[in-house]
Amino acid sequence: VTNRIRVLRAERDWSQAELASRLGVSRQTVNAIETGRYDPSLPLAFLIAAVFGTTIEEIFEPDSHGAEARSS
Amino acid sequence: MQPGTVVLACRNQWDWRLATYPQWMELDTWQLSKMERILDIMESMLYIDRWEGDPMAQTVSVATKGLGSACNSARFFVGTRRQLWGDTALMVMAVLASAFLSRALHYRLPASAAGVFLAVAAALIGWLFIRQLARGERGWMFYAAMLLFGALPSRGDMAFEAGAAPVWAVAVALLTAVPAVVGIVGAVRTVRALDEMWRQTNYRALAFAFIATLIAVLAQWLLEPLGFVFLTWWRLPLLMAVLWGVGMIWAYRRLK
Numbered sequence: 001v002t003n004r005i006r007v008l009r010a011e012r013d014w015s016q017a018e019l020a021s022r023l024g025v026s027r028q029t030v031n032a033i034e035t036g037r038y039d040p041s042l043p044l045a046f047l048i049a050a051v052f053g054t055t056i057e058e059i060f061e062p063d064s065h066g067a068e069a070r071s072s
Numbered sequence: 073m074q075p076g077t078v079v080l081a082c083r084n085q086w087d088w089r090l091a092t093y094p095q096w097m098e099l100d101t102w103q104l105s106k107m108e109r110i111l112d113i114m115e116s117m118l119y120i121d122r123w124e125g126d127p128m129a130q131t132v133s134v135a136t137k138g139l140g141s142a143c144n145s146a147r148f149f150v151g152t153r154r155q156l157w158g159d160t161a162l163m164v165m166a167v168l169a170s171a172f173l174s175r176a177l178h179y180r181l182p183a184s185a186a187g188v189f190l191a192v193a194a195a196l197i198g199w200l201f202i203r204q205l206a207r208g209e210r211g212w213m214f215y216a217a218m219l220l221f222g223a224l225p226s227r228g229d230m231a232f233e234a235g236a237a238p239v240w241a242v243a244v245a246l247l248t249a250v251p252a253v254v255g256i257v258g259a260v261r262t263v264r265a266l267d268e269m270w271r272q273t274n275y276r277a278l279a280f281a282f283i284a285t286l287i288a289v290l291a292q293w294l295l296e297p298l299g300f301v302f303l304t305w306w307r308l309p310l311l312m313a314v315l316w317g318v319g320m321i322w323a324y325r326r327l328k
Contacts, residue, residue, distance in 0.1 A: 024267070026266075026267050026269070026270060028270075029267050029268070029269040029270065032269055032327055037327045038269050038327040040268070040269075041268050044268060
């Protein structure tokens, strides 16, 4: 799963620590999600979407394998 | 030591050694570099230890250890309620540092290589903890505190030697299990308080540590007839703690 968290965060001029504070998680977790090393749970994904005032689909996208599976 | 000798005023291991052995040179031959000895020092800083030959003295010793365990438990409960895990870690490190300071000041012996290593390690960990504390990140400080606390086991088994202690002394000795239970409960509560990524990482690390320890125990069981005995009562929890740390690194690198 790829995501646009880094872009959305930059638009709001938030640091990783600030976003982590808003989400109630650690800064390392935000970093791991941004870099694609960790896929958040559905509740956390909803929370991320809520913090950015958007929907999950606007933030997260399936990777190439997931996209292929969805199209087929 | 002569049978029936009662060793008094053992504030720390060196005092006990001094009271036990007539020769000062015995202190030099004492191998501080061995972790077992260091753990003994840390333990004896908190508990009055090893009374031999006198049932009454032994009973007092067991009661004192029970009191020490109760104090430790109280400290842990207070730490839990006030979110002061870092203080516990700092306290244990302070005990460690004071042990080496005591050695240096009291016997005027040069610090051993192991002492220097441990002092540097303690300083490094202390700096890390202070930094974590300043950032408000208290999660894995607790793990290190638990690791150090795990290095302070009580020797309640002394009370179970046949006919050596009255029944109530055995009950007091059982109090030494309280810190272990508190530690387990504290660890579970701490892991549950972590965010989902660290919780998942910890669960994987714990599973890794559990299975690896099981394999190590089985390996020892197979190799024991050949004379290989590498897991003693205190090395086993230490091994689990180390494997937990290794598992954390492994699990963090294999997220997703």
